[in-house]
Amino acid sequence: QVQLVESGGGLVQAGGSLRLSCAASGSIFSINAMGWYRQAPGKQRELVAAITGGGSTNYADSVKGRFTISRDNAKNTVYLQMNSLKPEDTAVYYCKTMTIWGQGTQVTVSA
Secondary structure (H helix, E strand, O other): OOOEEEEOOEEEEOOOOEEEEEEEOOOOHHHOOEEEEEEOOOOOOEEEEEEOOOOOEEEOOOOOOOEEEEEEHHHOEEEEEEOOOOHHHOEEEEEEEOOEEOOOEEEEEEO
């Protein structure tokens, strides 16, 4: 069974950067689309960025030009590079493939 483990969250000042990682177990990683989602307190979980097995990407309008999703199939890992962070980016960030979710990693951006 595929398992996902996120890392890389933390506290950063507005304008700073973080890189999140999501390590997947299981041999099906390379053919599956992966997504990063986030959930802020009191809000619904939303898609931030996604990448297909072939490397095509799409982003939420709120993060376009600031966030970059990428994957390393050899390492079974997907990344989310987050630049120019804003306080409104504060949330728990989750990675997902198929119906499987990771446990989440907290990102807090201070003003």
